[in-house]
Amino acid sequence: MFPSKVYVLGVGSIGCLVSTQLAKISDRQIVLLLKDELTLNKFLNNESTLRYENLINLRNPIIQDFKFKALSSVPKNQFGKVDFIENLIVTTKSYQTLRGLEKFLPALNKNSKVLFIQNGLGVIDKLNETLFADPETRPQFYQGIISHGAFRQKKFAVKHVGLGDLKIAALPRTIPTFNQQEEFVNSTESEQNLVPDFIQDIIKTPILNAQYLDYEDLLVTQYEKLIINSCINPITAILDSFNGELLKIEEMYPIFSKIIQECIDVLTKSNLNTIRNHQNFNILLNKERLINVVFKVAEKTSRNSSSMREDIRSLNETEIDYVNGYVVELGKKYNVYTPYNRLICDLVKAKLSLNVYRNNDAIKMTL
Amino acid sequence: MFPSKVYVLGVGSIGCLVSTQLAKISDRQIVLLLKDELTLNKFLNNESTLRYENLINLRNPIIQDFKFKALSSVPKNQFGKVDFIENLIVTTKSYQTLRGLEKFLPALNKNSKVLFIQNGLGVIDKLNETLFADPETRPQFYQGIISHGAFRQKKFAVKHVGLGDLKIAALPRTIPTFNQQEEFVNSTESEQNLVPDFIQDIIKTPILNAQYLDYEDLLVTQYEKLIINSCINPITAILDSFNGELLKIEEMYPIFSKIIQECIDVLTKSNLNTIRNHQNFNILLNKERLINVVFKVAEKTSRNSSSMREDIRSLNETEIDYVNGYVVELGKKYNVYTPYNRLICDLVKAKLSLNVYRNNDAIKMTL
CATH class of the missing domain: 1.10.1040.10 (N-(1-d-carboxylethyl)-l-norvaline Dehydrogenase; domain 2)
Structure with missing residues (x-):
């Protein structure tokens, strides 16, 4: 059986960093979800390439190019029907997340696994209130916190200037609040503890320095x-x-x-x-x-x-x-x-x- | 009897504006109190002159120079004794007032009349707490609020760019506070209502557009x-x-x-x-x-x-x-x-x- 595809929404510095590092160690297909046709065309004109520049050791800079498949609309199968997105990494800016994800909603369901790697908090709260209001059909969300120093000087390229790490945890399906005092509504204990294979791959990358944690940690x-x-x-x-x-x-x-x-x-x-x-x-x-x-x-x-x-x-x-x-x-x-x-x-x-x-x-x- | 002298502490834009306008209509001697000998020397090198530039009507700008007497230390009489300062106008920056006034303290007493024309509030509160803690020996304070547009591009000169006004009132010797609920401790009703002659002169200047108000107003x-x-x-x-x-x-x-x-x-x-x-x-x-x-x-x-x-x-x-x-x-x-x-x-x-x-x-x- 082929390992399942990984979709990546957002190709800023974090999206670029994570996609290229994942591509480096894995044979699985990575598909970039771009925000519109214009961006898709720019990417195709860029020879479908993301560039990773490692500038951490300035005496020995490393430049690597990776080719990716890319889409600007919801993925479809050979029969023209919406394809299920099992694995998704979201690295858009916080305020672009709702608008960015909306288009891909038909491809997401409760069996999807979505890893958010973003700055700032509150995005998932907003998603839970709007696009994924029903906890029963909501994908399983994972949160990544990244501390690498990386920035983008031009489109489809990342300059990696400071080694950091990436911490990942599964989010409870319902985040308990002070008022509700409710128990975690996890699907099952085991499901939450099961680390999805694409996240296991991320953890295996040598450069991202990733680890899997409890939600509380x-x-x-x-x-x-x-x-x-x-x-x-x-x-x-x-x-x-x-x-x-x-x-x-x-x-x-x-x-x-x-x-x-x-x-x-x-x-x-x-x-x-x-x-x-x-x-x-x-x-x-x-x-x-x-x-x-x-x-x-x-x-x-x-x-x-x-x-x-x-x-x-x-x-x-x-x-x-x-x-x-x-x-x-x-x-x-x-x-x-x-x-x-x-x-x-x-x-x-x-x-x-x-x-x-x-x-x-x-x-x-x-x- | 000669009209009494007027001392002016602070020759920024406000000090310059008020001094020159007062000089224009009055024969009384105006003496600038400069902060140190260096400033005094600069003023003497400037031919003891303050310049007033009226730029309100740009088709008809008016430039006028006025010569002033100036001191950088407490005024003394012919016998070398400290001279009493009856009338003083203070136009220093708020935060410079305490330090600026301190030197002239020996020349001030309860018969002095001090008019403060400054931005910001709280200066007089601070003076009442420090230099003039005793209400019995404190000078009579007057507050001026100026709304003229004026700025200084070089030392000893003011550019008057916007016509405004100047509102002046006598301050009660003790400002009643919410906690104290005390009566005004005015010297006498009549003393407070008596407008000092140098302030009457200021009110007569055509350009300053000054008026005398009740403290509450x-x-x-x-x-x-x-x-x-x-x-x-x-x-x-x-x-x-x-x-x-x-x-x-x-x-x-x-x-x-x-x-x-x-x-x-x-x-x-x-x-x-x-x-x-x-x-x-x-x-x-x-x-x-x-x-x-x-x-x-x-x-x-x-x-x-x-x-x-x-x-x-x-x-x-x-x-x-x-x-x-x-x-x-x-x-x-x-x-x-x-x-x-x-x-x-x-x-x-x-x-x-x-x-x-x-x-x-x-x-x-x-x-």
């Missing part, structure tokens, strides 16, 4: 990443600075402290019954430790320009609604007041609006 | 200006934008709304017994009206770069502690939570720190 990692991102990303975007410059600003400590305190308040209230008994819960939500972690990450990535800052500079939508905006949403849900994260969201959006206005205005002026 | 104006400044100044400073660009940013409404709501909450609690019975109190603190006023001011001054933004660009300290910082201080005092104004203060200071760091770093790089 992943949540701890995920919340820590959320908190780090909620500090570094918006502040570098608002002040228009490199990550490392944050270390030179005396006022960063009180600002991070304010943002983090709200994250702690919200997470403490929202996930009591999911991770409150986790061995690392008290460590996770220790404020002084978190502030230190944020400064350490800013130091380690000091020459980086955050994705949010870069989005604003290139007039793209940011993921703010899935970072600080997620904290605000949780705050609303669990009745925690989150003024600092709210104002941060507004200011990031204001900065983008200003740049968009200046750009449009500049265009008008030269006409 | 002035407070209403002053709080309105505080609220406008607390929106436009820090946001243009943080986003690095012209005033008019704020009109192009969709997110300005929720941001202004947040800042203003806190101002309203704080002012409502802090000044109940001073202006709650004022006929304009409910109008003053109407939120929708205030938001509209802020947008109107941004429109009217659309090509202006706010003083706070300019301070940050030229790496000068800002008046943030006397604008949004004043709201935060009042909030602490009257137990009103002011997270939005707090974060705004931190971000303005962070932006300045970043620019200072970049400037120093740039210097290092070229060494």
